[in-house]
Amino acid sequence: MSQTKIWYITGASKGVGFSLVKKLLENGHKVAATSRTIEALEKLDVNPENFLPLEVDLTNEQSIAQSIEKTVQQFGGLDVVVNNAGYRLGGAIEEVSNTEIEENFQINFFAVVKVIQQGLPYLRNQRSGHIINISSIAGFAPGLGWSMYSSAKFAITGLSEALANDLKPLGISVTAVLPGWFRTHFAKPDSIAFSQNQIDDYQFLRAAHQRMNEMDGKQLGNPEKVADVFIKLADHANPPVLLFLGSDATQRAETKIAELTEQIQYWKELSSSTDFKE
Numbered sequence: 001m002s003q004t005k006i007w008y009i010t011g012a013s014k015g016v017g018f019s020l021v022k023k024l025l026e027n028g029h030k031v032a033a034t035s036r037t038i039e040a041l042e043k044l045d046v047n048p049e050n051f052l053p054l055e056v057d058l059t060n061e062q063s064i065a066q067s068i069e070k071t072v073q074q075f076g077g078l079d080v081v082v083n084n085a086g087y088r089l090g091g092a093i094e095e096v097s098n099t100e101i102e103e104n105f106q107i108n109f110f111a112v113v114k115v116i117q118q119g120l121p122y123l124r125n126q127r128s129g130h131i132i133n134i135s136s137i138a139g140f141a142p143g144l145g146w147s148m149y150s151s152a153k154f155a156i157t158g159l160s161e162a163l164a165n166d167l168k169p170l171g172i173s174v175t176a177v178l179p180g181w182f183r184t185h186f187a188k189p190d191s192i193a194f195s196q197n198q199i200d201d202y203q204f205l206r207a208a209h210q211r212m213n214e215m216d217g218k219q220l221g222n223p224e225k226v227a228d229v230f231i232k233l234a235d236h237a238n239p240p241v242l243l244f245l246g247s248d249a250t251q252r253a254e255t256k257i258a259e260l261t262e263q264i265q266y267w268k269e270l271s272s273s274t275d276f277k278e
């Protein structure tokens with residue numbers, strides 16, 4: 001039986017976040033969950049006991065700070081922080097505007113940084129805790145047509161790897177979870193943004209986007225099973241820094257690692273050619 005913990009989860013009104021909240025509450029955990037609107041959380045069919053719904057603007061440091069403070073006041077501490085909120089931005093780099101990129105990075109990357117900054121003082125003081133950041137397989141082995149989204153997710157993967165080193169001496173674990181395709185709202189129009197601007201030469205990217213639309217409802221990953229994985233991660237004495245989630249994600253990661261290994265070997269002489277030779 002897993003020890004019950006205090007969780008703080010962003011983007012919880014649907015998808016992975018919602019499934020996680022539901023299962024954690026069923027398992028007796030205390031859960032603070034954020035959404036852009038409190039109504040979206042209040043209408044959720046969950047047991048209200050041990051549940052703290054929080055309306056949070058993830059672009060606003062104050063809003064995040066207050067929500068974490070409320071969590072600690074309500075439940076008497078903080079054990080696991082899950083940075084889950086995120087959305088896709090499709091389009092070629094020449095097509096997406098700086099505003100579209102900045103808005104996407106505000107949620108997919110900078111909100112994660114802000115949540116960690118606000119949560120860490122509590123975890124650091126108690127010398128324990130776990131930060132779980134939801135990246136994506138696109139943040140390790142990117143596909144076609146989502147370069148800005150992939151960049152933000154690579155930033156999450158990298159941040160998590162670096163933080164895992166920095167925070168280990170303080171007793172805090174960090175894991176980046178890199179999901180493959182999961183059957184959530186993620187491929188639906190309200191969870192995706194596309195560049196307003198379109199350039200004819202990039203029509204082939206539209207075909208890749210269309211393939212994602214067609215996959216909606218048929219994705220391999222079951223979001224209901226994610227909570228069990230997260231509970232295992234949070235209970236583990238030595239959790240992984242990167243966890244690929246779903247056999248599709250694992251396969252893409254293995255393919256990339258094999259290609260990278262081959263590339264490193266092939267270019268080794270050139271790579272080493274810059275060393276001093278004395």
Ligand SMILES: NC(=O)c1ccc[n+]([C@@H]2O[C@H](COP(=O)([O-])OP(=O)(O)OC[C@H]3O[C@@H](n4cnc5c(N)ncnc54)[C@H](OP(=O)(O)O)[C@@H]3O)[C@@H](O)[C@H]2O)c1
Binds near residue numbers: 040186
């Ligand atoms: N499903 C997949 O195939 C897949 C694959 C790889 C990675 N992921 C990652 O998994 C995480 C969860 O996604 P999901 O599949 O559960 O998708 P989802 O069903 O669309 O849910 C996404 C959640 O993120 C929040 N969110 C979306 N846009 C936001 C914005 N502009 N500002 C603030 N919050 C926003 C929403 O929070 P509200 O409660 O405020 O609406 C929502 O609850 C994301 O980080 C996503 O990148 C998903």
